[in-house]
Each structure stands twice: as C-alpha cells, then as structure tokens.
Amino acid sequence: MFTDDKALIEAFQAGDEFAFVSLYNRHKNAVFGFCLKMLLDRALAQDVMQETFLRVYENRERLMSATSFRSWLFTIARNQCLNQLRRTRRHVVFDEQEEDALPVRLAEGPMAELEKSEQVELVTHFLGQLKPDYREVLILREYQNLSYDEIAAITRSTLSAVKSRLFKARRKLADYMEPLVQPAPQPVPAAEKPKG
Amino acid sequence: MHDAIPRLQPDAPRCTDSMEELLNLYVDGELSFAQQPALFAHLAACAPCRRTLDSVLRFRRISRQEHLAVPPAVDDEFMKRLAERRHMSRGADREVARRPLWQARTPVSLRVAVAAAVLVFLTGLLLPLSQQPVQAARLVIGQQEQVELAAYRDADAVYVFYPGLTVEAAPDDEPALESL
Numbered sequence A: 001m002f003t004d005d006k007a008l009i010e011a012f013q014a015g016d017e018f019a020f021v022s023l024y025n026r027h028k029n030a031v032f033g034f035c036l037k038m039l040l041d042r043a044l045a046q047d048v049m050q051e052t053f054l055r056v057y058e059n060r061e062r063l064m065s066a067t068s069f070r071s072w073l074f075t076i077a078r079n080q081c082l083n084q085l086r087r088t089r090r091h092v093v094f095d096e097q098e099e100d101a102l103p104v105r106l107a108e109g110p111m112a113e114l115e116k117s118e119q120v121e122l123v124t125h126f127l128g129q130l131k132p133d134y135r136e137v138l139i140l141r142e143y144q145n146l147s148y149d150e151i152a153a154i155t156r157s158t159l160s161a162v163k164s165r166l167f168k169a170r171r172k173l174a175d176y177m178e179p180l181v182q183p184a185p186q187p188v189p190a191a192e193k194p195k196g
Numbered sequence B: 001m002h003d004a005i006p007r008l009q010p011d012a013p014r015c016t017d018s019m020e021e022l023l024n025l026y027v028d029g030e031l032s033f034a035q036q037p038a039l040f041a042h043l044a045a046c047a048p049c050r051r052t053l054d055s056v057l058r059f060r061r062i063s064r065q066e067h068l069a070v071p072p073a074v075d076d077e078f079m080k081r082l083a084e085r086r087h088m089s090r091g092a093d094r095e096v097a098r099r100p101l102w103q104a105r106t107p108v109s110l111r112v113a114v115a116a117a118v119l120v121f122l123t124g125l126l127l128p129l130s131q132q133p134v135q136a137a138r139l140v141i142g143q144q145e146q147v148e149l150a151a152y153r154d155a156d157a158v159y160v161f162y163p164g165l166t167v168e169a170a171p172d173d174e175p176a177l178e179s180l
Ligand SMILES: [Zn+2]
Pocket: B015, B019, B042, B046, B047, B048, B049, B050
C-alpha cells in the first residue's frame, strides 16, 4: 500500500490529477476522522477535511518527499483545525471548571453495559474535555495509530514533548473513565499475580 | 482500598512518573523487554495503575472500533470545490473569451464541441499570451489515435480535452457527450 502511495504521490506531483483523486480517496476518511475528533462538529470537520485536500492540491510543489506525505497531510489538517478552533472557540475547554456535564444516561451504568454507540459517545465526550494540545496527540496516537516521531513532526514538537503531552492526556482520560469502569478483575494478562 | 475510590479524584496520589512512563510506553509498544518485568511487577501490586491501564486500553478499543467515513455527498462537494479552485487558477482573460462560445448552445454535441475547440484554438493563436491550460492537457486520455478528445466530468461542468486546449460544457450536456 505504501509503495502505491509513493507512486501516486509522485504522479500527483508530476501533475497527474487522477493520482490526486486517488490520494484523496485513500486518505479522506483518516483526515475526516482526525478533524471530527478535533472539532467535534461533523459539518465543520467535513469542511476542514475538504479544505485540507484543496491545500494539498494547491501546494503540491512544497511536498519534498513522498514518504512524508501522511505527516504533511496531517500537518495541514491540524493547522486548519486549530485555526477553526481559534475562530469558533467551540468545544475548547481551557478551565477544568468549565467541563461539560456528562449526559445522565451515559453516566449511570458501568461502561461495559452501554451500547457500542453509547461507548463511542462517551469517550468522545471525554475527548472534548481535553485541551486541544492534549486532544491532538491522543487522536493522532489512538485514532490514527501514528508513531511518536510522526506526531512530533505533525505537531512541530520534540519527541519528549509529545510523550509528555500524550501521557498527561491519558492520565486525564483515565480520571474521567475510571469511575465508569467496573473494578476489573485482572486486567493485566502479562503480569501473573504473585503469591503474597 | 484503592478499588473503593468512588469518583473522579484529580488530586489522588499517583505512582511515580517513571512507572507511569513505563506503562505508557508499554501501551505504545515502545517498552523494551528488559523493562517489562518491572512494570508487570508493579501492576500486580498496584490497583490504580491497573485501572489506568484498563482505561487507556478501553479508550483505544472504543476509538478504533468507530469507523468514520466521508459521506458520498461530501465527496461530490469536494470535487466541485476542486473544480472551482482549478477554475480560479486559470487565466481570467481566457475565460472571458470562452464563455459566450458555449453558453448559448444546449445541448452540446461532439461536433459542436470540436467546432468550439477549433475556434478556441484559432482564437488562441491570435492572442499573444501563453494561455494554454497546462493542467487540462495532463488530463487527456488519448488512447484512440483518431479521436483524441476525452471527456472529464466535474460536478458542475463537462470538460472536453484536446492536447493544449479545452472546451467546457454545462453538466446537462453530458448525455450528448456520452452518445459519441
Ligand atoms: Zn501504580
């Protein structure tokens, strides 16, 4: 798949517009997913996803190497999302006191007993409580499955800054989730419980 | 004890940062084998860290089971916007010269398209600018030697390409092009 991507990118840079459409089709869902989780607004995410690819199209000569295409794509998407967040200030919680209330039906039962769609809604709600700089690393790592290095490149950060933010984001997330998770019996498969 | 912690407690005491780091690295597949026994030994003895691990993995499982797909209508919208951008990047003067040509005719047959193309081409020869649409030329599908015209459908228009020159028709005209 990666070699295909590389060939497509080279064709695109050489001016092949069908290659561009193929790249769009390959990566649109990932970019849309990133934007949706960043902005938490479907219509805005669709718009920003489109704008991202239009910028890719218009700035193709700025892409230095085909191997960095995904990072470049997400860098553009991220910038677009941050601009959008600055403009709208929607779903941006800078102060913990301003946290949105959790919908009652989701807050009641143990998480495992919720429908899948409700679980998704729940974790998305928690994601929305995080500051954008925590949220973005978590999305890039968990939803997009990117490496620390890629995340550092996309967010213009150092490796240690990425780790720090990611770990803090997870800590906050765990704080939100733990009350809703029933005490797990033995969640660690690799660690044998020692006697005594 | 630890399991009895009822609600969110942001200020609850944490394990050491180094243990938290090991846990995170493990989750990300970045923890070396040499460091794993220390983490597992700690997890076996520490309920809060087990719960953190459980939450992180639970979040991952839920986040990855959500398939986020772009709706087809958004694809259509994107192709339309792409066409608009491409349109804007072309010369405005050429656009002025082209428009009256085809706007008066509906539907457009291939014959008319070719006639218009030739007309545009001749007009182009008389104009001093380098105004041939480079991008359009790259879209040509030139598999047949005799008919080198190719149709490319945009959301808002049908383009007929010939190396170096372009004819554009309204989307309603597409049936005429398909019946070539
Ligand atoms: Zn611990």
